[in-house]
Amino acid sequence: MAIANGSAVAQKKYDTGATDTEIRIGNIMPYSGPASSYGVVGRTEEAYFKKINAEGRINGRKINFITFDDAYSPPKTVEQARKLVESDEVLLIFSSLGTPSNSAIHKYMNAKKVPQLFVATGASKWGDPKEFPWTMGWQPSYQSEARIYAKFLMKEKPDAKIAVLYQNDDFGKDILRGLKDGLGPKAASMIVAEDGYEVSEPTIDSHIVKLKAAGADVFINFSTPKVAAQAIKKIAELGWKPLHIVANVSASVGSVIKPAGFDNAQDIISAQYTKDGVDPLWKDDPEVKKFVAFMDKWFPEGNKADYLALAGYALAQTMVHVLQQCGDDLTRANVMKQAANLKDFQPAGLLPGIKINTSATDFYPIEQLQMMRFKGENWELFGPVINGEIGG
Structure with missing residues (x-):
């Protein structure tokens, strides 16, 4: 005993x-x-x-x-x-x-x-x-996510003229690198403008005006929620109608889409790995x-x-x-x-x-995402679950 x-x-x-x-x-x-x-x-x-x-x-x-x-x-x-x-x-x-x-x-x-x-x-x-x-x-990982957007654009809009807004720090640079890796040799010709903003900036309106002026027909929004909502609003104010892709970290209906206005967010594209607690799809x-x-x-x-x-x-x-x-x-x-x-x-x-x-x-716990498009007041998933695996 x-x-x-x-x-x-x-x-x-x-x-x-x-x-x-x-x-x-x-x-x-x-x-x-x-x-x-x-x-x-x-x-x-x-x-x-x-x-x-x-x-x-x-x-x-x-x-x-x-x-x-x-x-x-x-x-x-x-x-x-x-x-x-x-x-x-x-x-x-x-x-x-x-x-x-x-x-x-x-x-x-x-x-x-x-x-x-x-x-x-x-x-x-x-x-x-x-x-x-x-x-x-x-x-x-942001790089996996951005490579998925690159795959989507190469298939759906291979002649895209892309403008990218990104946070000028490790987060923004990491996800931008993933996009360029995904586009490969075509990155240089497809990305017509990229503009980094500082976290301390109260508004990014001037960045949006600058990116619109580049003649882009695709806008990729690699920002945090407050800035993402500002960008969605400003794009609507300018009457600019690019294909708009927003990073997963700023895809929240509650903290981004609703404050920006549902009308302004129609057809925005993102990718997701979680369900939505209030989406009728999951009720x-x-x-x-x-x-x-x-x-x-x-x-x-x-x-x-x-x-x-x-x-x-x-x-x-x-x-x-x-x-x-x-x-x-x-x-x-x-x-x-x-x-x-x-x-x-x-x-x-x-x-x-x-x-x-x-x-x-392999220290990457989640390596899969599914594309989604904003319609009405909810995101609609489309396509298969995509593996962006980069782990060992």
Whole structure:
């Protein structure tokens, strides 16, 4: 008996941030500043962890979710990450949002050997287990997404004259690179104008006027939600009618399309990997019904029409699944091992046919998207699920 009990006790392994009763998880979000519309991701995750705690916890352990605001400012991200790791002593940092923000703490997290897990940005750099074994993304990479748009244009509009608006930072440059890679040798002739805007700019109207003047018949909008909504409005004001493609990160009906005006958004194209919590297409879907019930009970002030809420819900489910797989070995190394051992996992909210798969050499959990077009007051999916796989 003594040997058996000793063995059972020995199986429990903890690093800083985990005990018999608690798992401390850190998070950094832009609750204020130019990208504050993304804050709903963190608020939804917080609500989901409260639900888990109320319904039995994870193997008896309460999730202590510590989330801080960085206002989408990389120096502030560094300050908050240090506080979470060195003062709050979290087991890991989960789902921190923004490419420039996460880039600022990328080397620090890996030097400290603290998981920077399910980073809420699609930069391709989050899938490099050889150089950065403590960092893993979650959503499809921006480069994969942009290559899908390039494939679509090469097929549907091979003589397109493309104007690109992009955020002048790691996020914008990464997705622009994917577009150029996808267009290949034709990129030089097809892209007639590209213009980068700064996050600090209050309006991008002058950029839209400049891009229209280039004579483009395709406008590609690689921006964050506030700017995407401004662009949709300005294009309508100018009477410009290009084929308009908007990045997935700004495809939210609640935070982008509705503020920009449904009339102004007709026939805009994007790509998606999650369902829409208020789209009639999914009204009888059991998982969407669960999401709606969750929002009503745990996050009633949240906007069910904002797909970012559904993304936060699916992200939190993925984190819970990994922690459940960890069992009583809540070391940082095992957290990363289990995150890299997801097989056909499908959190609620992913489109049919889209599943999460990872391995020790593939740190890109979601690598599939489906094209969609905005009609009326909803997105309409079309075509097959497309694999933009870039993992190993």
